[in-house]
Amino acid sequence: MTELHLALLLRGPAHGYEVKQAYDRWFPDAKPLAFGQVYATLGRLVRDGLAEVVETRSEGGPERTVYAVTDAGRERLRAWLAEPAPPAVAGTExxxxxxxxxxxxxxxxxxxxxxxxxxxxxxxxxxxxxxxxxxxxxxxxxxxxxxxxxxxxxxxxxxxxxxxxxxxxxxxxxxx
Missing domain, CATH: 1.10.287 (Helix Hairpins)
Structure with a gap:
């Protein structure tokens, strides 16, 4: 899921709600992404240097933290896309x-x-x-x-x- 968040941030800096909305648009038939998962993943991306906080906005509502992909995040996404996904393990469904x-x-x-x-x-x-x-x-x-x-x-x-x-x-x- 980390790489999906990076891909969603490639479109430009975004706050968690925008990341969730984009995911739900990209994968309309999948289970919607939970807000808690979005923010936890964004926090890990910042901690690991794959994303950074670029600003904090209030815009008359709740405070929103805006995230952007770092060069390390772009490299991580490129590496992930270059690696084939492993086939599903039989019996895991x-x-x-x-x-x-x-x-x-x-x-x-x-x-x-x-x-x-x-x-x-x-x-x-x-x-x-x-x-x-x-x-x-x-x-x-x-x-x-x-x-x-x-x-x-x-x-x-x-x-x-x-x-x-x-x-x-x-x-x-x-x-x-």
């Missing part, structure tokens, strides 16, 4: 954890099959939400982010289908 936990705990009234089917329904609902937006109204970055989300949901749906199929098949009980 909540959908996998919940299904495995439901299977291994044999929770009465909440069989693993029901957990997988409910998750599948939630995934299908989210795919429909993402696809209901008019792609012509979005910029390229937003269209790409939405497409990424849909493809990931599609992969999860394929896995959920396999999980339901496996749960429907009679197999010997696994040791716990």
């Amino acid at each position: 909540d959908v996998v954890r919940k299904t495995v936990v439901a299977l291994r705990t044999s929770t009465p009234g909440r069989p693993a099959r029901a957990v997988a089917l409910e998750q599948r329904t939630a995934h299908l609902r989210r795919v429909r939400e993402l696809q209901s937006h008019d792609p012509a109204a979005d910029d390229v970055a937003t269209r790409l982010a939405r497409r990424y989300a849909v493809l990931h949901l599609d992969a999860d749906l394929r896995w959920l289908d396999e999980a339901v199929e496996a749960l429907d098949s009679p197999t010997p009980e696994e040791p716990r």
Whole structure:
């Protein structure tokens, strides 16, 4: 998240509220950035020399601290962009954890099959939400982010289908 804050500050000096608004515009389908997270990250960036406080404004309202990227911050962002993101680790997604936990705990009234089917329904609902937006109204970055989300949901749906199929098949009980 540090690098995202640096990228958002590259547009010019900004206070925390502006950073949060820009993030929410850049990633409209993601969970909105929490104010506490924004200010904590900006504080770490200043502490680490990646950003600096350039002014403090009042403008008739609450005091706002304005931040800007330093040369070290620009270099950090360049290095981050040059390094490929690591592939996701299998089994780290909540959908996998919940299904495995439901299977291994044999929770009465909440069989693993029901957990997988409910998750599948939630995934299908989210795919429909993402696809209901008019792609012509979005910029390229937003269209790409939405497409990424849909493809990931599609992969999860394929896995959920396999999980339901496996749960429907009679197999010997696994040791716990």
